[in-house]
Amino acid sequence: MKPSPKIPLSCVFAAVLVSAMVSPAAALSPPDVFATVAPALVVLEVRDGEGRRVGSYSATRLGAGRFVTVCEVLDGAASLQLGAGPQPLQARVVARDRERNLCLLAADGDAGPALPRARPSAPGSRVFAVSNALGLGVGISEGVVSGVRRFAVGDYIQFTAPISPGSEGGALVDASGALVGIIDYRRRDGQNVNFASLAAWVDEIELRAARNVEQLQRYDAASALLKAERWSELQTLSADWARREPDSADAWRFAVGAARGLKQGPQELDAWRALWRISPDRPDVGYGLGQALAAAVLRREALEHAQALVAAHREYAPARLLVAQARHAAGQYREAEASYREAIDLDPWQMPAYWGLADLARLRGDHATSISLYARLASLYPEAPGPRYGLAQAYLNANKPERAYGVLARLPDKDKDDAATWYWRGVVEARLGRPEAAIGAFRESLARDLQGSDRAWVGLGLAYYEMKRFPEAIAAFDAAHRANPAEPFWDYQLGVMQKDGGRSEEALARFQALATRAPDEARNWRQVGFTLSILDRQAEAVLALERSLQIDPAQAKVWAVLIEAQRLLGRRAAALDAYEKLRALDGKAAEEAWRANFAGLEEKGAAR
Numbered sequence: 039m040k041p042s043p044k045i046p047l048s049c050v051f052a053a054v055l056v057s058a059m060v061s062p063a064a065a066l067s068p069p070d071v072f073a074t075v076a077p078a079l080v081v082l083e084v085r086d087g088e089g090r091r092v093g094s095y096s097a098t099r100l101g102a103g104r105f106v107t108v109c110e111v112l113d114g115a116a117s118l119q120l121g122a123g124p125q126p127l128q129a130r131v132v133a134r135d136r137e138r139n140l141c142l143l144a145a146d147g148d149a150g151p152a153l154p155r156a157r158p159s160a161p162g163s164r165v166f167a168v169s170n171a172l173g174l175g176v177g178i179s180e181g182v183v184s185g186v187r188r189f190a191v192g193d194y195i196q197f198t199a200p201i202s203p204g205s206e207g208g209a210l211v212d213a214s215g216a217l218v219g220i221i222d223y224r225r226r227d228g229q230n231v232n233f234a235s236l237a238a239w240v241d242e243i244e245l246r247a248a249r250n251v252e253q254l255q256r257y258d259a260a261s262a263l264l265k266a267e268r269w270s271e272l273q274t275l276s277a278d279w280a281r282r283e284p285d286s287a288d289a290w291r292f293a294v295g296a297a298r299g300l301k302q303g304p305q306e307l308d309a310w311r312a313l314w315r316i317s318p319d320r321p322d323v324g325y326g327l328g329q330a331l332a333a334a335v336l337r338r339e340a341l342e343h344a345q346a347l348v349a350a351h352r353e354y355a356p357a358r359l360l361v362a363q364a365r366h367a368a369g370q371y372r373e374a375e376a377s378y379r380e381a382i383d384l385d386p387w388q389m390p391a392y393w394g395l396a397d398l399a400r401l402r403g404d405h406a407t408s409i410s411l412y413a414r415l416a417s418l419y420p421e422a423p424g425p426r427y428g429l430a431q432a433y434l435n436a437n438k439p440e441r442a443y444g445v446l447a448r449l450p451d452k453d454k455d456d457a458a459t460w461y462w463r464g465v466v467e468a469r470l471g472r473p474e475a476a477i478g479a480f481r482e483s484l485a486r487d488l489q490g491s492d493r494a495w496v497g498l499g500l501a502y503y504e505m506k507r508f509p510e511a512i513a514a515f516d517a518a519h520r521a522n523p524a525e526p527f528w529d530y531q532l533g534v535m536q537k538d539g540g541r542s543e544e545a546l547a548r549f550q551a552l553a554t555r556a557p558d559e560a561r562n563w564r565q566v567g568f569t570l571s572i573l574d575r576q577a578e579a580v581l582a583l584e585r586s587l588q589i590d591p592a593q594a595k596v597w598a599v600l601i602e603a604q605r606l607l608g609r610r611a612a613a614l615d616a617y618e619k620l621r622a623l624d625g626k627a628a629e630e631a632w633r634a635n636f637a638g639l640e641e642k643g644a645a646r
Contacts (some may be wrong), residue, residue, distance in 0.1 A: 065213040068166065072178045074215035075168045078153045079176045081121035082107055082129070082143075082207060089117070094173030096208035097129075098220060103148040106240045107207030108222055109134050109141040114265055120145050133247040134254060136288060137191050138235055139222055142243050153209065155237045156216035158195050161185045167199035167232070169208025169221055187233070189319055194233040195219045201232050202387075210234040231353050253288075260292040269299035280312070287316050287323075294326070301524060307334050321351040328360040332367065340364045355385035362394055371398055389415060393428060405436035423453040427462050439469040457486035464497045473501040492522035499535060508539030526552065530561065537569050545569050553582075560590035568599060576603045594620060594627040598634075605635045 066074065082105075084093040097105040097120060105120065112118070118129040120143070127145040134141045159165060160183065167179045181199030197210060201221055210219035219234030247254065256279055263272040273296035279289035290313045297306035310327040317323045324347045331340035344360035351357055362377035375398050381391040392415045399407035409432045415425035426445055433442035443466050446459060453459055464479035480497045488494050499514035515532040522528060530552060537545035546569045553562040567582035583600040587593060597620035604613035613635065621628035 065164070066215055068178065068180055071166050071211065071213070071215050072168065075153060075166070075209060075211050076176050076178075077151050079168050079170070079209055080105065080150075081170045081173075081175065082111070083119040083121065083126070084111060084115040085117045085119060086114075087116040094170060094204055095206045096169040096176075096204065096221070097143060098207060098209045098217065099148075099150050099152050100142075100240060101152045102150070103145050105129065105143040105145065106220055106243070107141055107143060108139045108220070109136055110139055111206050112141060113261065118143065120148070133244040135239070135243045135246045136250070136254065136257060137246070138239055138243075140220060140235060140239060140243050142240075153211065153215065153217040156212055156214070156218050157238075158186055158218050158236065159183045159212050164213045165195075165197050165199055165218065166211050166213075167197070167201050167205060167208060167221060168211060169201060169205035171200075171202040171205045171208075173204045181232075184231075190317070192236070192239070194222070194235060197232050197234060199232065231351075253283075253286075257288055260288075264292065264295050264299075267299060269296050272296040273300065273305075284312075285316050287313060290316065301522070303330075303334055303524065306330055321347060321354045321357060324351075325354075325356040325360060328357075328364075332360075332363060337364060337368055341368070353384055355381045355388050355391075358384060359388060359391050359394075362391065366394055366398070371401065374398060387418065389419065389422075389424070392425075396428065396432060400432070400435050405432065408432040409436065421450075423449060423456065423458065426453075427458060430462055430466065434466065434469055439466055442466045443470065455486075457483045457488040459483075460486065461488055461494050461497070464494065464501075468497065468501055468504075473504050476501045490522075492518040492525065492528060495521060496528065496531070499531070503535060503538075508535065511535045512539050512541070526556065530565070533565060533569075537565065537572065542569050542572050546573065558589060560586045560593065562586075563589065564593065564596050567596070567603075571599055571603055576606050579603045580607070591619075592623060594624040597623065598627060598631045601631050601635055 078099040080097050080099065082095045082097040083091050084095065086092050092115075093111055095107060095111045097107040099105050112131060118131070120127045120129045127148055129143045129145040132142045132144045163183045165181060165183055167181070168176065170176055171179070179199045179201065181197050184196040184198060186193045187196050195210060195218065197219075199210070201208070201223060203223060205221045206223040208221040209217055210221055212218050217237045219237055220240065221232070221234050223232075256275070260272060260275055260279070263269075263275060272292060276289055276292035276296055279286060280293060283289055290309050293309035294306055294313070297303075297309055307327075307330040310323075310330040313323050314327045324343070328340055328344050328347065331343055341361065341364035344357060344364050347354070347357040348361060358377050358381035362374045362381060365371075365374035365377060375395065378391045378394045378398075381388045382395075392411050396408045396411040396415075399405070399411065409429065412425055412429035412432045416429055419425050426449055430442040430445040433439070433445065442462075446463055446466060449459060460479050460483035464476045464483065467473075467476035467479055477498060480494045480501070483494045484491055495514050495518035499511045499518065502508075502511035502514060512532065512535045515528060515535050518528040519525075519532050529548065533545045533548035533552070536542070536548065546566065549562055549565040549569060552559070553566055556562055563582050563586035567579045567586060570576070570579035570582060580600065580603050583596055583603065586596055587600070597616055601613050601616045601620065604610075604616060617628060617631060617636070620631060
């Protein structure tokens with residue numbers, strides 16, 4: 039009989055260790071899970087260059103002074119602060135795995151506990167999400183493992199424990215309190231459809247980062263250009279990156295940012311299409327593509343894309359929002375309202391859905407509902423000024439500028455000197471009939487680098503126009519057009535200012551160019567006709583006015599100018615025919631046109 043082979047003592051110890059790792063530990067009650075896990079979770083605050091908090095997330099301790107979180111929330115951060123221990127600690131990034139969205143942090147002076155780790159539990163097993171959900175502090179939620187799902191970068195744990203913004207970087211633990219995953223909020227598809235990266239991946243972050251030094255350097259360079267708003271350089275870098283690595287999602291994301299900064303809508307759309315090709319499993323990328331399609335006024339494709347996104351990710355609220363916005367733009371208001379409400383049912387924090395419902399209420403003249411919705415938004419987001427701006431606008435729509443003024447006066451001190459607040463003050467002052475005060479407010483908003491500065495320039499132009507200060511009005515609309523050349527209405531309004539400000543030749547050239555670019559727009563031909571009439575080129579004016587009326591015959595003012603032009607050309611029969619058409623449309627306007635063009639002639643005839 040052969041003697042049994044001797045087994046090295048080290049192998050015995052290894053077998054015992056593996057057995058201990060995979061042996062099921064005793065299940066804990068939810069309070070005991072929280073008591074065990076919470077000390078290893080910390081609040082992660084992201085701060086800007088001025089020390090202001092711009093986001094509150096989660097980080098999970100791996101050992102003394104070492105934490106893991108998701109990389110995505112760190113983009114653009116000037117500093118990081120961990121709420122660990124009695125005093126917050128300053129943290130720094132020591133390694134990044136961009137592909138898996140995992141980053142290692144280090145913080146000197148930390149000596150808190152870490153969590154044991156375990157393999158993913160079987161589907162149906164209880165799990166707990168421990169995180170800083172909504173920035174409200176470390177809390178716990180319970181659910182089950184739905185399964186392990188395969189994505190391009192590897193396997194992710196799908197689970198049902200509820201999470202919210204701020205949960206990113208939190209811990210997914212099993213019933214014994216062992217760490218099985220790191221919560222990745224960006225992969226959340228809807229209520230109870232959430233994902234976490236495998237806990238085992240945290241041991242690979244430094245190795246994978248060392249292998250990808252060149253990519254990380256390129257990412258850092260692009261991030262610096264994005265932060266500095268050096269759009270042309272960023273576009274060059276991202277284009278070169280995409281040529282080298284056509285399947286790099288980061289390269290195309292920076293291409294999106296560069297195109298957006300340069301206001302290049304077609305290039306931004308192309309970049310979103312490339313991202314969607316690379317990441318068809320990412321609903322957030324699908325949402326970005328849907329927004330770009332809508333911005334390009336590709337309404338049918340936008341709606342079809344949004345509907346396909348809903349079919350693939352039924353509990354992803356932004357997909358329902360895309361459907362709602364596409365139907366809203368198409369004038370399908372009833373269907374849009376239903377989709378907005380579906381989005382809110384899936385995610386009550388969907389602010390754009392409330393905005394959409396409020397706008398639908400405005401369109402049907404239901405100002406009370408619009409005001410109520412914005413008031414609700416303001417209560418849901420007490421720290422966000424946007425809902426209060428919306429509430430002010432709702433009061434303006436209801437012709438209650440005094441109430442709008444009161445909303446702005448009650449803004450928190452931190453927002454009272456903001457560029458957007460000054461802009462809305464200008465809007466309210468204009469509605470209160472105080473153009474001088476409006477001009478001052480709009481200029482304050484521009485001095486603070488208002489995002490979308492063309493709006494403030496338009497406000498300035500209208501205030502100057504009301505005061506008959508035409509040179510300043512023309513200059514303001516010219517600035518608006520230069521700030522946003524893609525908006526044809528600013529070009530149109532600049533022409534109106536030039537026409538009414540005595541620069542008719544310039545106005546005519548502008549309106550003729552607009553009519554050439556958009557020949558089916560009645561307003562362009564209308565203004566061509568008006569300007570030709572001012573220049574006493576009545577025969578040409580008649581042709582333009584008639585073209586405008588062919589597109590939209592319900593324009594009383596155009597009929598009135600056409601009557602005058604025909605009369606001045608000595609075409610009494612044509613003038614009377616136009617008068618009859620105006621009388622059928624607007625009796626009062628027809629009466630005024632008669633007095634202006636025919637009443638005097640009748641009196642002269644009677645005298646003879």
